[in-house]
Amino acid sequence: MNTKTTFWFFDRIHEDNLCLLYNGRFSDEITNKLIELSEYNINNIDALSKMKKKASFLMAECFQNIIRHGESTDKQEEKVVNEGFFLTKNWQGIYYITSGNLIDNKKIENLERQLQKVNSLDKEELKVLYREVLENQEISDKGGAGLGLIEMARKSGQKLEYKFEDFNSQYSLFYNQILLKAENEECSDDCPFKLSEAIGYHQKMVEEKILVIHKGDFSQDAIFPVLKIIEENLRKQHHDSASKKKIFHIMVELLQNISHHCIKEENKREGIFLIGKTDDYFVINTGNHIENSEVEKFRKQLEYLNNLNGKELKELYLSKLRERNSHNDGVGIGLVDIARRLISPINYSFEKIDETKTFVSLNVIA
Amino acid sequence: MLNKFEIQGTRDTPEIIFNPGNNQFEIKGNSLPEDTNKFYIPILEWLDNYVLNPLEETKVICKLEYFNSSTAKVLYEIFFGFQKIHSAGKKVQIDWYYDAGDTFIEDKGTEYKSILDLPFNLIEK
Numbered sequence: 001m002n003t004k005t006t007f008w009f010f011d012r013i014h015e016d017n018l019c020l021l022y023n024g025r026f027s028d029e030i031t032n033k034l035i036e037l038s039e040y041n042i043n044n045i046d047a048l049s050k051m052k053k054k055a056s057f058l059m060a061e062c063f064q065n066i067i068r069h070g071e072s073t074d075k076q077e078e079k080v081v082n083e084g085f086f087l088t089k090n091w092q093g094i095y096y097i098t099s100g101n102l103i104d105n106k107k108i109e110n111l112e113r114q115l116q117k118v119n120s121l122d123k124e125e126l127k128v129l130y131r132e133v134l135e136n137q138e139i140s141d142k143g144g145a146g147l148g149l150i151e152m153a154r155k156s157g158q159k160l161e162y163k164f165e166d167f168n169s170q171y172s173l174f175y176n177q178i179l180l181k182a183e184n185e186e187c188s189d190d191c192p193f194k195l196s197e198a199i200g201y202h203q204k205m206v207e208e209k210i211l212v213i214h215k216g217d218f219s220q221d222a223i224f225p226v227l228k229i230i231e232e233n234l235r236k237q238h239h240d241s242a243s244k245k246k247i248f249h250i251m252v253e254l255l256q257n258i259s260h261h262c263i264k265e266e267n268k269r270e271g272i273f274l275i276g277k278t279d280d281y282f283v284i285n286t287g288n289h290i291e292n293s294e295v296e297k298f299r300k301q302l303e304y305l306n307n308l309n310g311k312e313l314k315e316l317y318l319s320k321l322r323e324r325n326s327h328n329d330g331v332g333i334g335l336v337d338i339a340r341r342l343i344s345p346i347n348y349s350f351e352k353i354d355e356t357k358t359f360v361s362l363n364v365i366a
Numbered sequence: 367m368l369n370k371f372e373i374q375g376t377r378d379t380p381e382i383i384f385n386p387g388n389n390q391f392e393i394k395g396n397s398l399p400e401d402t403n404k405f406y407i408p409i410l411e412w413l414d415n416y417v418l419n420p421l422e423e424t425k426v427i428c429k430l431e432y433f434n435s436s437t438a439k440v441l442y443e444i445f446f447g448f449q450k451i452h453s454a455g456k457k458v459q460i461d462w463y464y465d466a467g468d469t470f471i472e473d474k475g476t477e478y479k480s481i482l483d484l485p486f487n488l489i490e491k
Contacts, residue, residue, distance in 0.1 A: 220400035
């Protein structure tokens with residue numbers, strides 16, 4: 001993952017009011033935070049705020065599907081690892097919820113039959129089927145009984161879009177996408193955002209080992225759940241509290257940096273944030289717009305920092321701590337403190353967008 | 367004597383109790399406010415007044431879990447305030463607590479100790 005990755009995603013999702021992508025383990029803590037974040041974002045969109053409850057319900061249903069039906073490929077671990085993919089995005093007045101999880105190839109036929117059945121029914125028929133299943137059908141061993149799918153179709157008022165992708169000889173990836181519209185009309189056949197695009201995002205995330213991508217408002221209330229999702233993910237895999245804090249700190253500084261320095265558009269502080277990991281390192285990318293007039297100054301600051309060694313960075317940090325005048329043109333203490341904790345220089349690129357703004361992308365490895 | 371200053375901790379701001387009445391000076395929790403200066407201005411103003419008329423002995427307890435770099439600057443300001451009391455000849459000490467293995471908080475404490483001129487104790491919890 002490098003600065004090009006930031007462009008790749010930003011190019012595709014820059015029109016979204018919000019886009020959150022998650023590729024990793026699912027736990028109750030993580031799903032709660034994903035829902036909290038989505039609720040915050042839905043609340044901030046006037047046309048959608050009435051759908052908050054519905055959207056939360058649908059997301060919870062998707063997560064249950066991932067956790068309940070998700071398969072583990074990690075045989076070393078006794079506990080089932082619920083690897084999955086989740087996307088939520090708001091674009092052109094439509095709210096999309098997409099999820100993906102591994103499913104045993106033997107179960108595909110049955111699931112597909114259920115999906116086809118649900119999609120063949122109208123509103124009234126779905127209601128009848130729901131009652132029937134509730135009263136009659138025996139609960140399957142994983143507790144699903146198809147009720148979740150019926151409820152998803154009923155609450156969204158749309159057909160369930162789904163796709164199975166080959167994974168290996170035993171498993172496939174099952175993706176499904178539901179949409180919510182402010183006015184509860186059925187979506188026309190050529191829905192603007194295709195499930196296949198979401199699958200493309202997931203594939204890119206898997207290839208580049210990306211855990212979370214967030215495009216949207218970077219105010220504190222919006223970024224806090226993102227931080228918690230990542231913190232929760234770190235908690236499961238890193239027992240060393242010092243390295244967890246280091247990663248958390250770098251994220252906080254980068255996100256608050258975007259929040260403070262990006263151009264406010266329609267009163268929102270927007271940017272894109274990606275976090276990925278390899279076996280040994282975390283990779284964090286950010287992207288946001290800054291004024292063209294700020295570009296040269298920022299580039300010089302980054303070059304300056306990249307040329308300092310560890311000892312010089314520490315000295316600079318300590319002198320920044322003692323600096324009394326907070327209104328200065330020098331490099332911010334946050335960036336200095338980040339630079340101290342990286343294993344390589346800060347990678348950056350600037351892409352001029354128009355006569356006023358430039359897209360700046362940072363890539364750091366810790 | 368100055369009235370006590372007390373603020374409850376939140377998700378992203380610390381609990382602060384500065385109470386000369388019972389010689390309790392504590393900062394605890396997380397600090398990553400959206401607007402750091404705005405959050406800390408009242409405490410810095412309170413401290414300016416306290417410095418003019420401090421207790422004979424002041425013991426400050428810091429039990430921070432996490433703080434961002436803009437907070438790091440403000441903490442320096444706060445410690446600098448206490449250092450003025452020390453320079454004026456009254457007793458002041460800062461006890462900086464960290465969890466075993468938490469080198470983030472431990473290192474931050476070591477850095478403050480290195481640039482301040484007052485008794486600054488690093489204590490493993």
